[in-house]
Amino acid sequence: MSKTSARLLALLSLLQARRDWPGALLAERLDVSPRTVRRDVDRLRELGYPVAAFKGPEGGYRLEAGTELPPLLFDDEQAVALALALQAVTTTGAGVEEAAARALTTLRQVMPARLRHRLDTLRVTAVDPATGGRGERAGGGTLMAIGAAVHAREVLRFDYTGSEAPRRAEPHHLVTYAGRWYLVAWDLDREDWRTFRADRITPRVPTGPRFTPREVPGGEVAAFVAGRFQGAEAPGDWPCRGEVVLRTAAATVAPYVRDGLVEALGPDRCRLVLGAWSWTALAAGLGRFDADIEAVGPDALREAFARLSRRYADAATAPRPPAPGP
Numbered sequence: 001m002s003k004t005s006a007r008l009l010a011l012l013s014l015l016q017a018r019r020d021w022p023g024a025l026l027a028e029r030l031d032v033s034p035r036t037v038r039r040d041v042d043r044l045r046e047l048g049y050p051v052a053a054f055k056g057p058e059g060g061y062r063l064e065a066g067t068e069l070p071p072l073l074f075d076d077e078q079a080v081a082l083a084l085a086l087q088a089v090t091t092t093g094a095g096v097e098e099a100a101a102r103a104l105t106t107l108r109q110v111m112p113a114r115l116r117h118r119l120d121t122l123r124v125t126a127v128d129p130a131t132g133g134r135g136e137r138a139g140g141g142t143l144m145a146i147g148a149a150v151h152a153r154e155v156l157r158f159d160y161t162g163s164e165a166p167r168r169a170e171p172h173h174l175v176t177y178a179g180r181w182y183l184v185a186w187d188l189d190r191e192d193w194r195t196f197r198a199d200r201i202t203p204r205v206p207t208g209p210r211f212t213p214r215e216v217p218g219g220e221v222a223a224f225v226a227g228r229f230q231g232a233e234a235p236g237d238w239p240c241r242g243e244v245v246l247r248t249a250a251a252t253v254a255p256y257v258r259d260g261l262v263e264a265l266g267p268d269r270c271r272l273v274l275g276a277w278s279w280t281a282l283a284a285g286l287g288r289f290d291a292d293i294e295a296v297g298p299d300a301l302r303e304a305f306a307r308l309s310r311r312y313a314d315a316a317t318a319p320r321p322p323a324p325g326p
Contacts, residue, residue: 004040007032011040015051015063016106022060037061050110063110080140083107083119118144138181138198145203146174146183155208156185161200169194170211173221177229184221186214193217195228238275240282242301246270248291256289271296279304 007030014021014029027034041051041061050064086104108116149156150171160167169185176182181198193216216224246253250270254262260274276282283304286293295302 004043007036008040008043011037012044012049012063015044015049015061016109020054020060020062026061077140079107079111079115080118080144083111084140084143118148138201142198142201142203143174143181146171146198146201149203149207150174152207153210153213155188155211156183157204157208159202159204160196166204167196168208169196170214172213172216174198175221175225177225182225184216184225193224195225239277240279240300241273241275242279242282242298243271243273243296244286244301245294245296246272246286246289246291247294248289252291253289280307283308 010030011026014026023034023037027037030037030040032040041053044051052062052064054060054062083104086100086107108119111119146156150173153170156169156171158167158169168188169183170188171183171185173184174181175184183196183198183201185194185196186192187194218224218227245265247269249268250262250264253270253272257272257274260272263271265271272286274282274286276285279300283301287308293305295305
């Protein structure tokens with residue numbers, strides 16, 4: 001990269017870091033003359049960056065929103081896609097939330113007003129991001145239409161794959177879960193809360209009347225969605241929950257229990273209350289702690305342990321296939 005190109009990138013980075021920059025201060029930071037700063041600003045303008053000059057005792061420059069995005073950065077669809085990705089990353093717990101939030105602020109600063117408005121209508125909640133599923137993709141236009149209805153608090157009318165009649169719902173949150181996009185909404189026809197896969201939604205226009213938002217059961221959309229995908233009726237609860245005593249220290253178990261209850265019963269014993277989507281899954285999951293288990297209850301959990309013990313015993317005694325010949 002030439003010295004001039006590197007200096008242009010440094011100048012652009014400075015202009016994005018704060019709103020107003022006195023010309024003399026830019027020259028000092030870049031270690032060039034004020035005349036060179038003026039020439040570099042002209043070069044940025046030629047590339048499509050909306051750098052405005054302001055008058056005053058010191059005089060200076062600011063990076064403003066233009067009628068179009070700079071052509072060497074992103075087109076409209078790329079800019080919206082990047083903004084959506086950055087907004088989702090800020091809630092993933094991946095350790096880059098602060099950097100993603102700063103990048104989103106920088107991108108929004110130079111967006112044309114029409115794109116900023118589209119972005120401001122969309123708020124994303126990421127639920128259980130670590131699962132990383134591979135679902136069907138929802139189109140950007142669909143996501144923007146859903147997000148706009150959520151923002152405006154307008155009834156969403158849409159066709160839904162697998163449903164013969166059009167659906168009507170009060171849209172509340174657009175969320176990601178296990179690699180898919182979902183709409184959390186109050187279904188007006190069924191008078192209940194539903195989660196709709198966004199890739200199966202085809203929005204209809206115009207939208208319906210405005211509505212007064214209801215409170216999501218439990219008050220937190222993340223807990224509500226997680227509970228629904230666990231098969232629970234109540235937010236955050238599992239359909240199968242059991243209690244055992246493990247012959248190992250509570251400190252050994254606690255780091256690996258996401259939503260269970262661990263109670264120390266001594267230096268090498270602890271009580272564990274845990275849930276799962278089935279009794280068999282719960283019994284199998286309790287075996288991962290590699291400790292002797294005492295089943296406290298309920299009976300369904302004891303029966304699941306018995307079924308697994310028979311299966312494991314059969315697997316241990318199954319005849320081995322003959323070794324391949326020389």
